[in-house]
Amino acid sequence: MFVKLLIIEYLLQKMSRLKDIFLTKRKSILNIYCTAGYPHLESTLEVMKALQDNGADIIELGMPYSDPLADGPVIQHSSSLALANGMTIKKLFEQLKSFRSEVSLPVVLMGYMNPVLQYGFEKFCADAAAVGIDGLILPDLPEYEFETEYGPIIKKYNLDFVFLVTPETSEERVRKLDNLSTGFLYAVSSSSTTGGGNSKAASEEYLLKLKGMELKNPVLVGFGIKDKASFDAVCRIADGAIIGTAFIKSLENSTDVNASTKTFLSSVLG
Amino acid sequence: MEKEKQSYASPDEQGYYGQFGGAYIPEMLHQNVEELRTKYLEIIYEESFQQEFQYLLQDYVGRPTPLYFAERLSNRYKANIFLKREDLCHTGAHKINNTIGQILLAQRLGKKRIIAETGAGQHGVATATVCALKGLECIVYMGEKDIERQAPNVARMKMLGATVIPATSGSKTLKDATNEAIRDWINNPNDTHYIIGSVVGPHPYPDMVARFQSVISEEMRNQLLEKTGSELPNYVIACVGGGSNAAGAFYHFLDEPSVKLIAVEAAGEGVNSGKSAATTQLGTTGILHGSKSLLMQTEDGQVVEPHSISAGLDYPGIGPLHAHLFESGRATFMSATDKKALTAAFELAKFEGIIPALESAHALHALRMINFNKNDVVVICLSGRGDKDLAAYMMAMMNNNQ
Numbered sequence: 001m002f003v004k005l006l007i008i009e010y011l012l013q014k015m016s017r018l019k020d021i022f023l024t025k026r027k028s029i030l031n032i033y034c035t036a037g038y039p040h041l042e043s044t045l046e047v048m049k050a051l052q053d054n055g056a057d058i059i060e061l062g063m064p065y066s067d068p069l070a071d072g073p074v075i076q077h078s079s080s081l082a083l084a085n086g087m088t089i090k091k092l093f094e095q096l097k098s099f100r101s102e103v104s105l106p107v108v109l110m111g112y113m114n115p116v117l118q119y120g121f122e123k124f125c126a127d128a129a130a131v132g133i134d135g136l137i138l139p140d141l142p143e144y145e146f147e148t149e150y151g152p153i154i155k156k157y158n159l160d161f162v163f164l165v166t167p168e169t170s171e172e173r174v175r176k177l178d179n180l181s182t183g184f185l186y187a188v189s190s191s192s193t194t195g196g197g198n199s200k201a202a203s204e205e206y207l208l209k210l211k212g213m214e215l216k217n218p219v220l221v222g223f224g225i226k227d228k229a230s231f232d233a234v235c236r237i238a239d240g241a242i243i244g245t246a247f248i249k250s251l252e253n254s255t256d257v258n259a260s261t262k263t264f265l266s267s268v269l270g
Numbered sequence: 271m272e273k274e275k276q277s278y279a280s281p282d283e284q285g286y287y288g289q290f291g292g293a294y295i296p297e298m299l300h301q302n303v304e305e306l307r308t309k310y311l312e313i314i315y316e317e318s319f320q321q322e323f324q325y326l327l328q329d330y331v332g333r334p335t336p337l338y339f340a341e342r343l344s345n346r347y348k349a350n351i352f353l354k355r356e357d358l359c360h361t362g363a364h365k366i367n368n369t370i371g372q373i374l375l376a377q378r379l380g381k382k383r384i385i386a387e388t389g390a391g392q393h394g395v396a397t398a399t400v401c402a403l404k405g406l407e408c409i410v411y412m413g414e415k416d417i418e419r420q421a422p423n424v425a426r427m428k429m430l431g432a433t434v435i436p437a438t439s440g441s442k443t444l445k446d447a448t449n450e451a452i453r454d455w456i457n458n459p460n461d462t463h464y465i466i467g468s469v470v471g472p473h474p475y476p477d478m479v480a481r482f483q484s485v486i487s488e489e490m491r492n493q494l495l496e497k498t499g500s501e502l503p504n505y506v507i508a509c510v511g512g513g514s515n516a517a518g519a520f521y522h523f524l525d526e527p528s529v530k531l532i533a534v535e536a537a538g539e540g541v542n543s544g545k546s547a548a549t550t551q552l553g554t555t556g557i558l559h560g561s562k563s564l565l566m567q568t569e570d571g572q573v574v575e576p577h578s579i580s581a582g583l584d585y586p587g588i589g590p591l592h593a594h595l596f597e598s599g600r601a602t603f604m605s606a607t608d609k610k611a612l613t614a615a616f617e618l619a620k621f622e623g624i625i626p627a628l629e630s631a632h633a634l635h636a637l638r639m640i641n642f643n644k645n646d647v648v649v650i651c652l653s654g655r656g657d658k659d660l661a662a663y664m665m666a667m668m669n670n671n672q
Contacts, residue, residue: 065572067440067445067449067559069296069456070298076439076440083572089571113294113557114556114557114558114565115571117555117556117571118569118570119570119571140296140560141294142294144284164296164298166301168298168301173300177297191458193456
């Protein structure tokens with residue numbers, strides 16, 4: 001019944017790469033985060049292609065910001081480097097101009113509100129949709145502003161929007177954020193910034209609670225997923241996981257982005 | 271446009287002053303900020319809270335602070351100039367009004383661990399002080415660069431039992447210390463209260479901090495009535511970095527249109543020098559540290575590092591209340607360069623025997639920029655004392671024979 005509904009929705013929406021991946025693969029979805037313009041300004045596309053070639057299912061492309069509140073030291077550092085490399089939203093859209101001829105994976109842009117506002121929120125959505133971006137994650141866009149101001153613009157350009165939930169998020173609020181989200185729901189495994197030190201990737205109890213709620217969206221678990229063991233552990237309950245910090249680390253001193261990506265992904269999936 | 275006359279003092283339910291404010295926070299902070307939002311007003315207006323708050327303000331902080339008629343300064347500038355002596359508060363600045371309020375709030379929320387950010391160290395010291403007073407663990411984030419520049423305040427915090435953690439990200443100054451404090455709060459969602467030092471941050475912080483600081487203008491009204499026969503002055507002047515002393519000094523005059531409100535920002539080496547902190551002149555609408563306000567940023571939306579000789583004004587944003595006062599024209603914004611602030615500081619020292627904080631010296635410079643009538647009553651918020659700025663004053667004496 002659930003699958004049938006999804007198929008109908010999929011047909012109605014014609015094309016949603018995000019929905020498609022959950023329909024066709026359905027489990028152990030691996031979403032990899034990478035910072036645009038890292039490790040080199042021109043590595044954005046190279047990394048994306050390497051992710052596609054080596055088994056990632058979704059790409060979360062980070063737009064670097066000077067003050068990334070939700071990020072731990074590793075992703076902060078990659079953002080600073082990317083900014084120093086000259087990365088901007090404008091530059092990113094130039095790099096992505098024809099990426100769809102080479103990358104077919106769903107791609108979501110992750111970033112903070114301020115640079116997006118300066119770019120112009122509607123222009124940002126229009127340009128993202130035009131190059132073939134599938135969805136957005138803007139962790140500091142609160143649901144009140146989403147509902148009253150920005151959500152309709154995001155919808156107008158047929159972009160998915162993903163909200164975050166944490167172990168502290170009440171059940172009522174999880175339902176609300178799930179309802180507002182399209183594509184997937186981002187379950188932060190433990191209250192922390194990205195790459196957080198909490199040893200246990202995600203409490204089973206929390207993930208089981210989310211699973212038991214039979215949410216509208218598939219659930220991807222992020223923060224603290226770093227290797228095969230932690231990936232497999234969350235995939236036993238959730239629909240998949242997001243890896244960011246560990247991947248960024250693996251690129252840190254890389255001289256061959258493609259080879260490093262391959263090594264990293266085979267260590268997670270292998 | 272406005273149908274019902276809304277008070278300038280209070281934001282709407284979502285925390286907006288006009289178009290500025292709100293709570294632009296990641297979900298990881300939602301629970302804590304929402305808890306504050308739903309409880310802060312109820313808690314701070316409880317009778318027992320108010321009793322303890324007033325008691326500590328009086329016997330521990332030393333309130334009410336004097337409203338001092340500065341006779342020689344008045345003769346010089348041909349107006350009736352009063353100084354609101356926040357420099358006489360315990361710890362040497364107005365900052366403690368807010369930390370006393372927030373520590374009482376944190377206790378009532380059952381929090382065991384206090385975090386704070388600090389630039390020059392004044393808010394850090396004020397926070398470490400109230401944590402010692404209440405026996406709560408205190409962690410202060412301070413930019414690595416500021417730790418080097420402000421060794422005495424670092425020592426004070428440590429002596430008071432606080433742990434000072436260097437912020438090594440970004441530009442290693444106040445904005446980054448604020449980022450680190452927010453990240454700490456994300457990582458410690460259950461037992462920790464974040465004492466923000468200014469009228470910035472996500473709703474309800476700007477309103478909560480303004481309410482705690484509003485004791486400044488509440489006292490001013492009573493003292494003016496006694497000294498001049500009217501509660502209302504012609505001018506209230508205060509410096510603005512994030513804007514907490516200005517918010518406190520303006521608060522009970524915001525809806526009194528006859529009172530001119532003057533906010534003085536730090537122009538650094540000059541508004542157009544590239545080394546300035548004059549946010550209303552250089553900033554555009556943006557989001558920083560959880561609220562929408564005016565912000566110094568590049569055209570790509572990256573936050574620009576400000577500059578001021580005064581570490582307390584060295585912040586790339588401004589509280590949303592002040593952005594609204596600026597945009598609506600309710601307050602007049604001026605700026606003072608590093609040099610003008612130094613001159614004003616030496617002038618106050620020589621004319622009145624008071625060495626002001628460099629921050630407050632910016633407010634004093636406004637005296638030179640306004641043409642007063644001789645009957646005008648002018649109140650300047652002397653937000654802090656100058657002990658912490660002695661190094662800068664010594665340097666100035668060496669360079670200029672002040």
